[in-house]
Amino acid sequence: MPGAELVDPIPYAGWWPWVALGIVLVVVAWYVWVVRSTRAPAQAPPATLPATQTNRPHARAQSDPYAALRGTTLARLDEVERRYRAQEIDVRGVNLEMRWALREFATGRTGVDTTAMTAETARLDRRTRPLASLLxxxxxxxxASTSRTRVGRTLDQARKLVRAW
Structure with a gap:
């Protein structure tokens, strides 16, 4: 290549580093915005009641760490029965809602996720074994599209399980 003259490369414009810095700052600001917008704001601690206004739980509630969970589940089962008596739901709906309430109770009671657990799977794990027969x-x-199941008996069995477990 005789006669060809070598030319130095052309330098990039001076504003490109500022564009790169701007892009980095936008990405960092976006991450900060996402983190701040998806976190709940800090809640103020609840005000304490004077000693004269506090409710004193009975002895069983003090010795049973699952008393609140037990009470919530029993209330849900009572609500399911009320809705069945008012003909808001049918036998199938009663069983579906009862299964959901029992699964939530079992999850809270054992710490094992039971939302998609079958009766067979529940029977294999000793922590969830009491749930297996009701499932x-x-x-x-x-x-099933139709069933001859007695709702009162099924709900009584569910309540018995919740009280005993």
């Missing part, structure tokens, strides 16, 4: 007994009424 099995309510399986057919929950998924």
């Amino acid at each position: 099995e007994n309510s399986s057919l009424p929950a998924f």
Whole structure:
């Protein structure tokens, strides 16, 4: 290549580093915005009641760490029965809602996620074994188009499980 003259590369414009810095700052600001907008604001601690206004739980509630969970589940089962008596839901709906309430109770009671657990899987784990028979007994009424299951008996069995477990 005789006669060809070598030319130095052309330098980039001086404003490109500022564009790169701007892009980095926008990305960092976006991350900060996402983190701040998806976190709940800090809550003020609840005000304490004077000693004269506090409710004193009975002895069983003090010795049973699951008393609140037990009470909530029993109230949900009572609500399911009330809705069935008012003909708002049918036998299938009763069994589906009862299964959901029992699964939530079992999850809170054992720490094992039971939301998609089958009766067979529940029977294999010693922590969820008490739930297995009710899941099995309510399986057919929950998924069949018709059933001859007695709702009162099923709900009584569920309440008995919640009280005893």
